[in-house]
Amino acid sequence: xxxxxxxxxxxxxxxxxxxxxxxGMQAKDFIKRESLFKESEELIYSKPDDALKIAQHLLNGxxxxxxxxxxxxxxxxxxxVKGDHNNVLNYLYLADENASGILPVDxxxxxxxxSIVLRTLYLDKQARKYIELAxxxxxxxxxxxxxxxxxxxxxxxxxxxxxxxxxxxxxxxKLQKEEKSFESTLKNYPFLNLKYTIIKGRTSFGLGDFDKAxxxxxxxxxxxxxxxxxxxxxxxxxxTGLATIKFHEKVPEDGTRDLMKALEIANKLxxxxxxxxxxxxxxxxxxxxxxxxxxKRYNHEFLKTQALLENADQESVNTAxxxxxxxxxxxxxxxxxxxxxxxxxxxxxxxxILMGCGFVWFKYYWKKKRLNEIISYLEVTRNNFIIxxxxxxxxxxxxxxxxxxxxxxxxxxxxxxxxxRFTNKDMSxxxxxxxxxxNTKYLSEVINKHYNVNFNTYINKxxxxxxxxxxxSDSNFINYKIxxxxxxxxxxxxxxxxxxxxxxxxxxxxxxxxxLKDEKEVANF
Numbered sequence: 001x002x003x004x005x006x007x008x009x010x011x012x013x014x015x016x017x018x019x020x021x022x023x024g025m026q027a028k029d030f031i032k033r034e035s036l037f038k039e040s041e042e043l044i045y046s047k048p049d050d051a052l053k054i055a056q057h058l059l060n061g062x063x064x065x066x067x068x069x070x071x072x073x074x075x076x077x078x079x080x081v082k083g084d085h086n087n088v089l090n091y092l093y094l095a096d097e098n099a100s101g102i103l104p105v106d107x108x109x110x111x112x113x114x115s116i117v118l119r120t121l122y123l124d125k126q127a128r129k130y131i132e133l134a135x136x137x138x139x140x141x142x143x144x145x146x147x148x149x150x151x152x153x154x155x156x157x158x159x160x161x162x163x164x165x166x167x168x169x170x171x172x173x174k175l176q177k178e179e180k181s182f183e184s185t186l187k188n189y190p191f192l193n194l195k196y197t198i199i200k201g202r203t204s205f206g207l208g209d210f211d212k213a214x215x216x217x218x219x220x221x222x223x224x225x226x227x228x229x230x231x232x233x234x235x236x237x238x239x240t241g242l243a244t245i246k247f248h249e250k251v252p253e254d255g256t257r258d259l260m261k262a263l264e265i266a267n268k269l270x271x272x273x274x275x276x277x278x279x280x281x282x283x284x285x286x287x288x289x290x291x292x293x294x295x296k297r298y299n300h301e302f303l304k305t306q307a308l309l310e311n312a313d314q315e316s317v318n319t320a321x322x323x324x325x326x327x328x329x330x331x332x333x334x335x336x337x338x339x340x341x342x343x344x345x346x347x348x349x350x351x352x353i354l355m356g357c358g359f360v361w362f363k364y365y366w367k368k369k370r371l372n373e374i375i376s377y378l379e380v381t382r383n384n385f386i387i388x389x390x391x392x393x394x395x396x397x398x399x400x401x402x403x404x405x406x407x408x409x410x411x412x413x414x415x416x417x418x419x420x421r422f423t424n425k426d427m428s429x430x431x432x433x434x435x436x437x438x439n440t441k442y443l444s445e446v447i448n449k450h451y452n453v454n455f456n457t458y459i460n461k462x463x464x465x466x467x468x469x470x471x472x473s474d475s476n477f478i479n480y481k482i483x484x485x486x487x488x489x490x491x492x493x494x495x496x497x498x499x500x501x502x503x504x505x506x507x508x509x510x511x512x513x514x515x516l517k518d519e520k521e522v523a524n525f
Contacts, residue, residue, distance in 0.1 A: 033058055033067065040074060045191070046229040048081045048269060069095045069102050073110060080117065081233050083271030085316035088117045093323045104141060108134045108150050112157055119161050120273075121317055126324060131157065145188070152185040152192060159199050168206030175203060190227075194220055194234045201241050210245050217241040232265045236274055239265070243281055252285040259285065272312060276305040296506045303511065401442050409446045412436050422462040423490040429455045460500045463489040468505070471516055478513050485509065 036054050043051035055075045063071070072095035079087040096102065096110050111134040118127040134154055141147045155178055162171040186193040201216035220238040224230050239262040246255035259282050266274030279302040286295040401409075421427065421435075432455075433440045447458050467489040471477045477485065486497030501509045 029061075033061065033063065037070070037074065040078075042229055044074075044078055044081055045231040045233040048078050052078045066103065069106055073106060073113070076113060080113070081271070082269055083273045084312075085117050085121060086312070086319050088113070089316065089319050089323055092117070093327065096327075104137060105146060105150070108137050108141075109153070111137070112150075112153055115157055116160070117316075118320060119157075119164065121313065121320060123317070123320060124161065124165075126320075127161065148181075148185045149189060149192075152182050152189075155182070156192065156195055156199060159203075163199065163202050163206065166206065168203055171199075171203045172207060175200065190223070191231070191234075194223060194231060197223070198234060198237045198241070201238070205241065205245065210248060214242065214245050217245075232268065236262050236265045236269075240277060240281060243285075247281075247285060247288070252288050256282065256285045256289070272305055272309050276302065276309055279305060292506070299506055303508075401445050405438065405442060406446055409436060409438060409443060410450060413446070417462060420466065422459050423466065423488065425487075425490055425492055427459060427490065459490075461504060463491065464501055464504050467501075468512075471513065478516050482509055 036058055040051045040054040040058070043054070052075065055071055055078060059068070059071050059075070072091045076088045076091035076095065079085075079091065092110055092114050096107070096114075102110075111130045115127040115130040115134070118124075118130070131154060134150070138147060138150050138154075141150065155174075159171050159174060162168075162174065182196060186196055197216050197220050201213045201220070204210075204213035204216060217238040220234055224235055224238075239258045243255035243258040243262065246252065246258070259278055263275065263278035263282070266278050279298050282298040283295060283302050286292075286298060416422065416432070424431075429440050429444060433443045436443060444455055447453070447455055451458050453461070467477075467485055470488070471485075480488075482498065483494045486492075486494050489497070491497035491500070498509055501507075501512070505512065507515075
């Protein structure tokens with residue numbers, strides 16, 4: 001009996017030691033995961049790819065629901081820096097999926113981040129809804145420091161929405177009203193302070209106070225110089241902000257240097273939205289600098305990125321709709337069940353259609369505002385591009401033209417340019433020489449010598465200049481088909497017109513027409 005008791009107690013001791021050892025291992029693993037999590041957090045805004053690798057490694061481990069929620073949220077933040085809205089949405093909704101694994105603080109931050117990405121996709125109504133939900137849930141928070149942090153985060157997001165929609169006066173009023181309440185929180189959270197300073201810079205710029213805006217953007221760069229891991233996400237905003245100010249101050253050379261740094265950051269982050277912004281501003285600068293080669297290069301990149309963004313935006317919006325509907329369905333299932341769930345599915349489908357229409361309208365409405373700046377630059381310099389376009393010519397045999405004949409031909413060319421005879425499809429060197437009562441060699445030599453182009457380019461330039469003036473002066477022309485425009489100015493086909501138009505102006509005719517349409521709408525706004 002005594003031996004049995006001894007054996008029993010020995011077994012208890014052995015099991016206890018095993019249990020304590022296992023608990024020690026779990027604690028050790030938890031500490032290691034927390035260390036990696038913190039490392040990933042620190043790298044989000046400086047080395048997002050490295051941060052993503054660490055976070056994905058953590059996600060593959062044996063982790064609790066609470067840890068899983070935090071890691072999903074972390075990955076969503078990383079994808080936000082990279083401009084991948086589709087993945088941001090997917091991981092935010094994954095983070096929000098397991099109610100038992102969400103702490104109130106995490107839940108509120110998830111709601112704020114949902115609002116940010118939906119605002120970026122112009123789904124403003126749904127974005128505001130998540131902000132209102134976040135405000136309601138803040139009431140559960142007891143810790144005043146945490147509460148202040150969350151309230152400040154919400155206020156900054158509301159300011160960002162106002163600035164995105166160019167409501168600068170309203171943003172300024174909100175800043176003045178709430179500035180004092182931010183002070184203590186901003187001291188404790190450097191990242192929020194950076195965001196706040198950028199918002200002040202954007203607000204000042206929107207109100208036309210360039211000196212103040214420049215001060216805030218430089219303050220951001222000065223703060224970043226002190227950081228161990230430089231926040232290149234914030235640096236991009238500061239650089240593009242300064243470049244825009246320098247453009248308005250008529251020093252685009254300095255602004256171009258800032259934009260080149262910004263483009264380097266955008267490429268490092270692989271953020272299409274940043275790449276698009278940097279290229280758009282570079283295009284404007286090179287127009288003003290009359291740098292045709294760089295204008296064409298960066299305009300090509302801008303148009304290419306625009307096409308990629310169109311697809312990315314549509315995919316992200318579809319994902320947003322699907323996730324929102326799924327979220328609402330699950331909520332109503334838990335609340336109402338059966339009959340009401342079916343009714344809600346119908347209502348959800350109606351909401352998807354309604355939101356889809358809203359997205360198309362919003363995207364159209366705000367696209368014209370985003371393009372307004374570049375349109376104004378094009379307005380000033382568009383004709384210069386047409387006039388200054390030259391081509392490389394092979395140096396062939398030159399023909400001597402008597403001076404009297406040369407002056408007579410130049411006079412006839414000026415009268416010809418003031419007419420519309422060049423819109424005749426049958427116009428050729430031989431036909432024009434016949435009309436001028438001269439030979440083709442003399443006429444060709446005069447055009448080469450005085451216009452620095454051959455006959456075909458000379459005619460094409462006149463035709464393109466003619467149709468550009470028509471598009472700008474006659475509102476009906478911007479609604480005509482490209483084929484009609486081509487025929488009107490003398491081209492025999494749609495494709496040849498489009499090719500020549502782009503080679504001379506640097507912009508495809510359809511893009512040019514869209515810019516003019518947006519320009520007229522902005523003028524009427």
